[in-house]
Amino acid sequence: MPHEKLISLAEAVRRYTWDGMQYASGAALPVGSDAIVFGRELLRQNRKDLHAIFHCNTQQLNLLAAAGAVTRAECGFSGLEVFGFANGLRRAVESGRLALEDYSNLAIPLRLLGGALNWPFVPATVAIGSDIQYRSAFAPDDYPAQKKIPMVTDPFTGKEIGAFLPLRPDLAAIHVTLADPLGNAIILGTEWSRFELSRAAKKVVLIADALVDTACMRQFPNLVRIPDIIVEAVVHWPFAAWPQSSPGMYDADEEHMVAMNKALATEEGTAAYIRDYIDGVTDIPAYLDRIGRDKVEHLRRSSTSFLLDPFRQWLLAAEEVAP
Template sequence: MTNKTMTLHDAVARLIRSGDQMAIGGFTTSRKPLAVIGEILRQGQTEFIAQGGPAGSDWDMLIGAGRVKAYINCYTANPRFSNVSRRFRAAIEEGRILFEDYSQDAAMMSFHGASLGLPYVPVKMMLGSGMEKEWGIPEEIRRTIDKLPNQKYIIQENPFQPGEKLLLMPTPRIDVAILHVQMASPDGTCRILGDPYQDVDLAFASERTIVTCDELVANEEIRRSPELNTIPGICVDAVVHLPYGGHPSQVYDCYDYDKEFYLAYDRAGKTEESFCEWLKEWVYDLPDHRAYLNKLGATRLIDLKVTTGFGYHVSTETIVGEVAAP
């Protein structure tokens, strides 16, 4: 059996390169591979062509640190904590980033098309909307960037239904995908509990895939229940055992999101100066993920552990109250 386990440092150093078209799994504040983001920032890879999908502080951190050349996205926020991620918004308002906007359903369709090896997907969403009529990245600029299609889309008549229009949306050619899962084995087999979001498509679509996991189990163990597995090992290039590798996001059935951490991140993002101070404290001054966890502290992490039967953290008072209720 192939052993694909690596340290976080080695996985990022070997598989993530400046200029990559990169995609990140998870959804806003759920199952985001944020420990990998920190390591990328420490190592210095930059000039990414970003396939944002439903993003949160993952791409917001990379944008704020000046590591993104072009951003293709449908949504960037930490719901409940920031309606629109602050460093992303500042970059758009100040004209410091190339940005193209797609609807979320269209973005998910493009990822699925990429996983099937299709050059484009025909969709109806976005037709008649501002996303059809307004381009964030003009064609003349697109032609200067190898990893971007020359056009945002092409509108064409449905060959099977004359008179019906279709929007032909190009699929991304993803160099590297970064995912965080609850469980993986050394050969790369992954088990995602709860909603897989776009992660399976990203694993199939990308040239290289890094997976971090909260629990590393033997190949034989993960095969005992093959019907529960989500991503086959053939799609994965590196497996990094990284407990709390999704913090501060929530990882279903493992730990809840860290509300106070997200609130602090939102405050820090209000200005360039405070954001740089936050990055220094929580990324650059820490040598690795272990140091990050030590800085957070055991009690804080224990308090995020999910309550069995709920899938998220619930206080003792809430549990007792529900049990006592008629």
């Protein structure tokens, strides 16, 4: 089996990230699939001053904000749904360490679409006439904000509409369910804006729960939402979205979701969380041990497991996928 784009998690962060970069991650809801393990490695390698772009806040942004790695962020939703507000993100914003620019859940994918299509700006018919337009965390003394969503004139009708700045992040670390070693990917469950993000980002690294033979991609070409031509590298990492869920693979770890958010509410709790769940957890066996092997098996017994059935015959064993 060729390993053209397979690299380790640590190498992906070393090769494709740097301090001060614009970093985006792909997620499906704040409790769904996100490349959270990539954010853990960003902290292990002490990346800082990141400008984060998330369609939805997840435990990754919550963690990066709590640890002080992010100084600017843009997202369309900042909560954690049933698990409450993101304590690490709130603490970073309230302390003044992080400027959080607020957009809507439609505005962010529209801005990513604009980046993907290389538009100079995105016509905005949403988020105008409200404080989403008038308030800017990046220019707090400018009210109403002049540069966040400026008004432009439609040349065909003469109507005044808004203009979004397209998003073109330096790197997108995108969680996918299945990838092959060439960089083709299949996403099970809700996709949200991972399709648009993969086309808008300057570079894309896939974080895959499982690897499959390329024959799988040839069997289901209509399901390949991210093709190899736009992917720089592939990282294989089971439970990459933990403690969040990956449809077809595992459920959310609700107990850890609560405990993690509670820990990130304080500097002391954040330091303890990093010590217990990030420092020294540098390979997959250690990572699964830290989650707990019994819990891993419990989370795998998901009611969505049937979604993986059409693809099981192409799943690659661990010894076949070492980068």
